[in-house]
Amino acid sequence: MLIGVIADDFTGASDIAVTLAKGLVGEGGLNTTQYSGVPTMPADADVEAGVVALKSRSVAANEAVEQSLAACRWLLDQGCEQIVFKYCSTFDSTDSGNIGPVTDALAALLEVRSVVMCPAFPALGRTVYQGHLFVQDKLLNESGMEHHPLTPMTDADLRRVLRRQSVNPVAHIAWQTVVQGSQVLQQAINEPQTRTLLIVDAISEHDLTTLGRACQGAKLVTGGSGIALALPHNFIAQGRAKGKQAQAPLIDGPEAILVGSCSGATRLQIAEHQKNHPVMMIEVKDVLSGETGPAQLVAFITEHQGRAPLVYSSGDPEAVKRVQEQYGRERVAAALDSLFGVTAQQLVAAGTRRIVAGGGETSGAVVSALGLGALTIGAEIDTGVPSMVSRGRQPVALALKSGNFGGRDFFARAVDALRGDD
Structure with a gap:
């Protein structure tokens, strides 16, 4: 190395x-x-x-x-x-x-x-x-x-x-x-x-x-x-590396989009996505009360399989600030990390093979929960966002998007790119 x-x-x-x-x-x-x-x-x-x-x-x-x-x-x-x-x-x-x-x-x-x-x-x-x-x-x-x-x-x-x-x-x-x-x-x-x-x-x-x-x-x-x-x-x-193009195997199978960013770019991307795809909004208070949990998210994504279903917890900065002040920033962050992490685990266990995650904290929660280890870096989907594939007998394809990255139609393009349709 x-x-x-x-x-x-x-x-x-x-x-x-x-x-x-x-x-x-x-x-x-x-x-x-x-x-x-x-x-x-x-x-x-x-x-x-x-x-x-x-x-x-x-x-x-x-x-x-x-x-x-x-x-x-x-x-x-x-x-x-x-x-x-x-x-x-x-x-x-x-x-x-x-x-x-x-x-x-x-x-x-x-x-x-x-x-x-x-x-x-x-x-x-x-x-x-x-x-x-x-x-x-x-x-x-x-x-x-x-x-x-x-x-x-x-x-x-x-x-x-x-x-x-x-x-x-x-x-x-x-x-x-x-x-x-x-x-x-x-x-x-x-x-x-x-x-x-x-x-x-x-x-x-x-x-x-x-x-x-x-x-x-x-x-x-x-x-x-x-x-x-x-x-x-x-x-x-120096002749110490030959230079190569990034490649990763293409993965087919059920898809899911999990988003936790509150950036302006992400909110616009969600608004664009919901024009043609099923979208579910998560209320933080419902997560904290136990009314909304991984079971509800998995059920929504499973019901809409094949249509790039997206679930999100997002909002404008002022709304996010009010929620944090009411419930405590650390409590909110921990609850959402757990929600997205466990949801990802249950989805993969049920056969999901393509996951797009939006937001740094959400991406970290998803990847950490899945324990995928080493990821092979593939082609760039959008500026700064590559396709990635885990190793093993049942590989999972991933795209991890920072809040402000990606074009308006990023989410739909990303799930297609992980399957090789882009």
């Missing part, structure tokens, strides 16, 4: 996994496998990039650090020469972490001096300029992320955000340096004499390619999935 990734949620893991598997246009990527949690067994010998998916974005900082260090040690045991800490392209965190504390801990373990930090993902409108994170044409704190129910982002200056989280100095490499090319950028990255976290500007995929090439030989790199665009190139150019 050449590159090892530690991802702080499951949708982000699949996002960077498909980036590594694709590589640069015309060149191909690495043979990439995604793991659900820290594996207990060695990786297959042919795996060139391994992505460990954790559910550590919203847990306590010390717990996130512990999980991330365990993942890092396993990846190092597999022979990884470069570790990537993958977080969301909207830098989802609070003033206490978890991006800063995890980065600090990984940097100490790997004994590195300079650490690149770049969440940019221009394909989805996330760019970093003069140290500030933009979503399309808006600063992060004016993009809607300031209302996020778990990690509200109220400051677009990543230097300030990180200084509140990290024990290490924070510096900035401006776009004017990035555009001078990978050699100049690499010199700037290697300049600090003491451990320093470096926010690096990037406003295009070309900038990210320059940055990826400049990270050749870096033991630790952090960022959104875009940071990985050119990382496979470094090993392919």
Whole structure:
């Protein structure tokens, strides 16, 4: 294994996994496998990039650090020469972490001096300029992320955000340096004499390619999935990887769509889906009272099999906030995680073979409950969302969608793509 990734949620893991598997246009990527949690067994010998998916974005900082260090040690045991800490392209965190504390801990373990930090993902409108994170044409704190129910982002200056989280100095490499090319950028990255976290500007995929090439030989790199665009190139150019196209077997069989995201994009996707497909809304109060449980969800999906049935618990940020204030955020999150996780278990036990999950927390709950282990990365369904297939005698095909990812008709296209109809 050449590159090892530690991802702080499951949708982000699949996002960077498909980036590594694709590589640069015309060149191909690495043979990439995604793991659900820290594996207990060695990786297959042919795996060139391994992505460990954790559910550590919203847990306590010390717990996130512990999980991330365990993942890092396993990846190092597999022979990884470069570790990537993958977080969301909207830098989802609070003033206490978890991006800063995890980065600090990984940097100490790997004994590195300079650490690149770049969440940019221009394909989805996330760019970093003069140290500030933009979503399309808006600063992060004016993009809607300031209302996020778990990690509200109220400051677009990543230097300030990180200084509140990290024990290490924070510096900035401006776009004017990035555009001078990978050699100049690499010199700037290697300049600090003491451990320093470096926010690096990037406003295009070309900038990210320059940055990826400049990270050749870096033991630790952090960022959104875009940071990985050119990382496979470094090993392919050295003749240490051949470059290949991502492939996964196609799976037929019953399908289900489980959605727990409250993002604006997801709400629009649900509205589009229900025009032609059966949709069931879940009320949180009914889940907490026991009136709605896995049995009701499974019955709905089974009744509408073959028509891409979708069940969801979602709403606008204000509605979600009211529910959390009434019942408690942790209680609501735990109840929904359990609901979707147990539902997925019962569906697969009954023969469901294609599952699309919407939202990072929901995706994590589904994959964790199913205990699928290693997942083979296939073709990209939509930007940042690959098809994935579990191993074993009864494989399950999955698509894990982050809240803001995907086109308006994503859900219908995703279930078809997992079957090979797209």
